[in-house]
Amino acid sequence: xxxxxxxxxxxxxxYIFKNLSFKxxxxxxxxxxxxxxxxxxxxxxxxxxxxxxxxxxxxxxGMELNIANIKExxxxxxxxxxxxxxxxxDGMELLKLVGVENKSxxxxxxAEKLGIPSGMLDRDFDEMSGGQKQRIVIAVCLSLExxxxxxxxxxxxxxxxxxxxxxxxxxxxxxxTVVSASHNPLWMGLADKIITx
Amino acid sequence: xNDMVDIKIFDLALGFAILAIPLLVFLYFRxxxxxxxxxxxxxxxxxxxxxxxxxxxxxxxxNPWINSLWVFIMVLIGAGTIVHxxxxxxxxxxxxxxxxxxLSMAIIDGFFIGLIIRLDYFFDARYFIPISGMVLxxxxxxxxxxxxxxxxxxxxxxxxxxxxxxxSGSRKEAIRPYIQEAIVKGLNxxxxxMSVIGLISLPGMxxxxxxxxxxxxxxxKYQVMIMIAIFVGCTLILILSILYSNLLVFDSYGNIKLLQxxxxxxxx
Numbered sequence: 286x287x288x289x290x291x292x293x294x295x296x297x298x299x300y301i302f303k304n305l306s307f308k309x310x311x312x313x314x315x316x317x318x319x320x321x322x323x324x325x326x327x328x329x330x331x332x333x334x335x336x337x338x339x340x341x342x343x344x345x346x347g348m349e350l351n352i353a354n355i356k357e358x359x360x361x362x363x364x365x366x367x368x369x370x371x372x373x374x375d376g377m378e379l380l381k382l383v384g385v386e387n388k389s390x391x392x393x394x395x396a397e398k399l400g401i402p403s404g405m406l407d408r409d410f411d412e413m414s415g416g417q418k419q420r421i422v423i424a425v426c427l428s429l430e431x432x433x434x435x436x437x438x439x440x441x442x443x444x445x446x447x448x449x450x451x452x453x454x455x456x457x458x459x460x461x462t463v464v465s466a467s468h469n470p471l472w473m474g475l476a477d478k479i480i481t482x
Numbered sequence: 483x484n485d486m487v488d489i490k491i492f493d494l495a496l497g498f499a500i501l502a503i504p505l506l507v508f509l510y511f512r513x514x515x516x517x518x519x520x521x522x523x524x525x526x527x528x529x530x531x532x533x534x535x536x537x538x539x540x541x542x543x544x545n546p547w548i549n550s551l552w553v554f555i556m557v558l559i560g561a562g563t564i565v566h567x568x569x570x571x572x573x574x575x576x577x578x579x580x581x582x583x584x585l586s587m588a589i590i591d592g593f594f595i596g597l598i599i600r601l602d603y604f605f606d607a608r609y610f611i612p613i614s615g616m617v618l619x620x621x622x623x624x625x626x627x628x629x630x631x632x633x634x635x636x637x638x639x640x641x642x643x644x645x646x647x648x649x650s651g652s653r654k655e656a657i658r659p660y661i662q663e664a665i666v667k668g669l670n671x672x673x674x675x676m677s678v679i680g681l682i683s684l685p686g687m688x689x690x691x692x693x694x695x696x697x698x699x700x701x702x703k704y705q706v707m708i709m710i711a712i713f714v715g716c717t718l719i720l721i722l723s724i725l726y727s728n729l730l731v732f733d734s735y736g737n738i739k740l741l742q743x744x745x746x747x748x749x750x
Binding site: 330333334335337352355356359360362363364366368370371372373382383384422425426429435 | 639641642644646647648649650651652659734735736737
């Protein structure tokens with residue numbers, strides 16, 4: 286499903302990672318791990334085409350990641366960013382922004398599985414805790430029903446109970462390729478594969 | 483109608499004394515705008531007296547090329563002022579902003595002078611230059627606010643842009659919230675201004691025409707039309723400035739680039 290072949294990335298003439306190669310099969314749950322600043326989030330950005338590898342290539346669903354295929358590749362992905370303090374009024378606005386306002390029941394279903402009452406989608410986003418926002422953003426992204434789910438530090442604002450709920454939900458979703466960036470040991474324990482940077 | 487009462491040079495000079503009030507406010511609150519104030523006042527005086535000289539000549543010539551060149555220079559200065567105040571790169575953004583100004587003026591002048599007023603001579607300096615000038619002059623502030631809001635949003639809240647771009651798959655959707663915010667913040671003051679016109683504010687053009695001896699009803703009709711022209715012009719210039727700038731702000735993958743902005747002190 287996802288292949289990287291000898292990809293490298295550098296900032297200020299210093300390599301973040303060099304000649305990185307890995308293969309993620311369809312339906313596999315992969316966690317990219319490593320200390321802060323080692324390029325976990327950058328790797329997820331590379332998979333979306335927001336950072337381009339200085340060498341090598343990336344192939345997703347049989348398509349090389351390039352300008353010709355970028356739209357189709359992104360259409361396979363759902364992305365949960367690291368910073369979940371998104372400037373929106375409430376969860377419903379998030380749904381509208383990504384064009385799934387007709388899927389509010391589905392979002393509510395995922396939110397409830399993550400311990401968030403579905404009615405909370407209408408609540409002022411600024412009044413929510415980081416954990417509540419994170420779970421709503423995850424629920425919105427899961428409702429997109431994309432083949433590839435990219436989660437950047439999905440546990441950063443969650444307590445252990447919420448992490449377990451998220452782990453159970455990810456296990457329930459079949460045939461989805463999950464790539465997450467995290468150094469949380471509990472979360473890493475869920476992964477089929479760990480890529481350490 | 484009575485003849486206009488002229489302001490004597492001494493009284494004109496005396497009129498500047500009231501600037502002591504904003505000056506004291508700036509000094510008391512240590513707002514670093516004193517030099518800006520003097521520069522702006524100085525420029526205004528010099529420009530207005532120059533205008534008096536060359537408008538005489540331009541009106542006498544009333545040549546379509548000279549009049550068009552004059553409007554082009556106004557667009558150029560307007561675009562330059564906006565680039566400077568928003569703090570964006572001259573090299574990158576000056577051309578898109580000039581293009582936005584020229585296209586907007588072609589539409590506004592074409593509609594109001596060609597279709598509404600229906601002048602026999604489209605480029606008549608008495609209409610072509612003041613109407614273009616009023617639209618362009620008013621658009622500067624609104625464009626500065628709108629573009630600052632737009633570029634600030636994109637540079638400080640990138641996360642939302644990338645979130646929408648991946649999850650919706652559409653760049654149009656990803657920039658929509660930023661454009662909405664820019665339009666609301668840029669044009670709201672103009673809407674507010676229009677809604678109180680005649681109640682709180684008496685517009686300059688109408689007052690000028692009445693003072694100059696025109697019948698109030700004619701002056702009001704012109705003022706209503708010019709307010710519509712200003713609002714449509716501001717909207718066009720702002721949205722075209724954003725759309726033309728977008729061609730250079732994003733790379734072909736949709737990444738935000740070229741958004742380094744100069745910092746201005748105290749809202750200079």
